[in-house]
Amino acid sequence: MAPRRFQITLQGHGAASAYEGERALVALERAQGFGQLKNLPRRLPVGCRRGGCGVCRVRVLAGEYRSDLMSRSHVSAEDEEAGVVLACCIYPRSDLSLRLETPVAVKARGERALQPV
Amino acid sequence: MAITGIMRPGFIQIRVLDVPAAVEFYTKRIGLHQVTEGPDGRVYLKSADEFDHHSIVLRRADQAGVDAAAFKCREDSDLDHYEKRVKDYGVAVDHVKAGEQPGIGRRIGFTIPSGHRIELYAHADQSDPKPRIHNPDVWELEPHGMAARRLDHSLLYGPDIEKNLDFFEKALDFRCAERVDMPDGLLAIWLTCGMKAHDIAFVKHAEPGKLHHVAFELENWNAVGHAADIITHYEISVDIGPTRHGITRGQTIYFFDPSGNRCEVFAGGYTYYPDLPTRTWDETQIGKGIFYYERQLNPAFLSVVS
Numbered sequence: 016m017a018p019r020r021f022q023i024t025l026q027g028h029g030a031a032s033a034y035e036g037e038r039a040l041v042a043l044e045r046a047q048g049f050g051q052l053k054n055l056p057r058r059l060p061v062g063c064r065r066g067g068c069g070v071c072r073v074r075v076l077a078g079e080y081r082s083d084l085m086s087r088s089h090v091s092a093e094d095e096e097a098g099v100v101l102a103c104c105i106y107p108r109s110d111l112s113l114r115l116e117t118p119v120a121v122k123a124r125g126e127r128a129l130q131p132v
Numbered sequence: 133m134a135i136t137g138i139m140r141p142g143f144i145q146i147r148v149l150d151v152p153a154a155v156e157f158y159t160k161r162i163g164l165h166q167v168t169e170g171p172d173g174r175v176y177l178k179s180a181d182e183f184d185h186h187s188i189v190l191r192r193a194d195q196a197g198v199d200a201a202a203f204k205c206r207e208d209s210d211l212d213h214y215e216k217r218v219k220d221y222g223v224a225v226d227h228v229k230a231g232e233q234p235g236i237g238r239r240i241g242f243t244i245p246s247g248h249r250i251e252l253y254a255h256a257d258q259s260d261p262k263p264r265i266h267n268p269d270v271w272e273l274e275p276h277g278m279a280a281r282r283l284d285h286s287l288l289y290g291p292d293i294e295k296n297l298d299f300f301e302k303a304l305d306f307r308c309a310e311r312v313d314m315p316d317g318l319l320a321i322w323l324t325c326g327m328k329a330h331d332i333a334f335v336k337h338a339e340p341g342k343l344h345h346v347a348f349e350l351e352n353w354n355a356v357g358h359a360a361d362i363i364t365h366y367e368i369s370v371d372i373g374p375t376r377h378g379i380t381r382g383q384t385i386y387f388f389d390p391s392g393n394r395c396e397v398f399a400g401g402y403t404y405y406p407d408l409p410t411r412t413w414d415e416t417q418i419g420k421g422i423f424y425y426e427r428q429l430n431p432a433f434l435s436v437v438s
Contacts, residue, residue: 062436064369066149067196067392070436084149086392086438087194103369120339 021107026076026114028052033107039080040064040071040102060115064103069118071102078111089119135206137305138214138325141332142204142253143186143236144286144346146393147193151175153390154190161362162348162395163277164188167259168234176234179280179348180273181263184256185235187283188346196391196438198343201286201332202239202251203325214252214304215240221303235259244299246290247340278359278397280348285330287344287396289337289437296334297321306331309404310379310411312418319418322379329380329401335434342437345386345394352399353383359397363387371432376424379413393438 019035023042031046033039040061046052047059062068069089075098082095083104090100099116148154155175158164164177167186176186184204191199205211215225218240228239228251237255244250261273290296300306300323309329312320322330335344350356356374363370363385371394373385384398413421419428 058431062432063371063388063392063394063438065388065390065392067388067438068436084194084391086149086196088196088438123339 021078021110023078023107023111023113025052026112028055033111035108036106038064038103039073039105039107039111039113042107043102060118062103066101066104069101069120072099072116072118073102073113074099074116075105076112076114079108080105080111081108082106135326137210138203138205138252140204140326140328141187141283141285142184142202142256143189143233144201144283145174145189145191145199146343146346146389147195147197147199148190148389148391148393149192149194149196150390151190151192157368157389158188158190159277161277161366161368162397163275163279165261165273170234174233178259179282180261180271180275181281182283183258183262185259186233186256189233196343196393197341198248198286198288198346198393198438200241200249200251201288202253203331204256205252205254208237208254211238211240211252211254217303218242221299223299223303230255245292245295246288246334246337248288248290278348278362279350279355280397281351282349284328284347284349284398285332286346287333287335289335289342289344290340291336291338293321293334293336294318297323300332307404307406308410309408310413310421312379312413312421314415314418324404327404329382329404337434337437339437343393344437345396347396347398350397350399356383356385356397356399360385371436372423372426372430375426378417378421378424379411391438394436 021033023033024030029052031042033042060070062070066085085101085104167176169175175190177188178186223242225242230238235257239251239253241251264272306323306325309324310322320335322333325331360374369388371386376383380401382398382401
């Protein structure tokens with residue numbers, strides 16, 4: 016049976032097709048590759064893709080998902096409760112709406128979230 | 133014997149979020165073997181081409197990263213010698229009893245200016261699998277996965293690497309094989325205690341105590357290609373490569389373990405002798421130094437660490 020297909024909306028930038036069991040970040044990277052994410056002033060933040068580095072922090076504004084373990088250096092228990100997660104560690108269970116968040120380490124340095132393309 | 137004192141990287145203790153996933157990754161994919169699991173849940177791994185008890189320690193934690201990088205010394209008396217040298221330098225030394233890790237003798241430990249814990253030890257039991265020493269075959273146990281032959285080095289990120297350089301040269305007898313100097317100062321150093329182009333390396337970074345990667349040595353460039361095939365087949369998160377470093381000349385691929393700790397498998401690199409001068413790089417050629425074929429840093433090189 017084909018996996019269920021969802022839509023992930025990245026606020027202000029467009030939408031990506033995502034499949035059940037697929038990391039949300041992987042779906043966003045694919046959409047970026049196809050040029051489907053518009054008005055991205057900067058590169059989609061992609062790091063280790065496995066929950067350790069924290070650069071792909073997002074806030075889930077709406078939708079259902081499941082998640083893998085994520086490094087507490089980057090997502091506190093309170094963050095997780097509030098839907099602040101790493102896009103590489105969540106898997107959609109419905110359509111999702113996400114907003115990019117500033118990574119913890121970048122925020123600590125008082126810098127902006129994303130790197131120039 | 134020309135190499136005395138600190139000989140080589142012995143083991144590194146890595147924090148992982150999910151131990152079973154990490155064990156599967158480091159054994160089936162990197163090609164290591166599990167030696168044992170300790171009573172506290174830490175898992176000890178080695179390459180079949182290594183004699184010593186273990187070279188990788190996996191500790192379950194809620195944050196990824198590195199606990200300690202440990203170097204093996206030639207003699208037990210070296211531990212007393214370096215304890216005095218480190219204390220005389222002005223750095224506090226602590227002691228870890230023999231057996232705190234299975235098969236490993238007493239250790240001394242200290243924290244360097246970049247915020248990393250470094251340990252020294254002189255004794256390790258041998259463990260199986262290991263090479264035979266009488267009429268040995270090229271391998272005793274058939275290589276699997278990426279066929280890593282040994283833990284080779286680590287690259288660590290933190291502040292004050294000028295101080296690290298001075299400390300490693302003056303207190304630990306390391307030499308600087310290569311360095312990158314940017315207009316605003318020292319960016320990176322590759323340090324050796326033996327005949328490899330690097331045994332440990334540091335890059336300047338605001339946050340202390342971070343891990344950039346742990347590296348395993350492979351037999352040759354073909355093995356790096358095979359590792360790349362494994363990375364794709366098993367959907368391992370890849371960072372960059374296969375490519376080559378200008379610095380050290382290693383042929384390499386970077387990828388991430390299931391907790392987001394970066395790993396490297398690489399082949400080649402030049403032989404270092406203690407009389408060789410330090411090779412230096414500047415801002416104009418830094419891209420070629422780090423990734424020789426791309427000739428530019430990828431966005432993750434200076435920003436993605438665990």
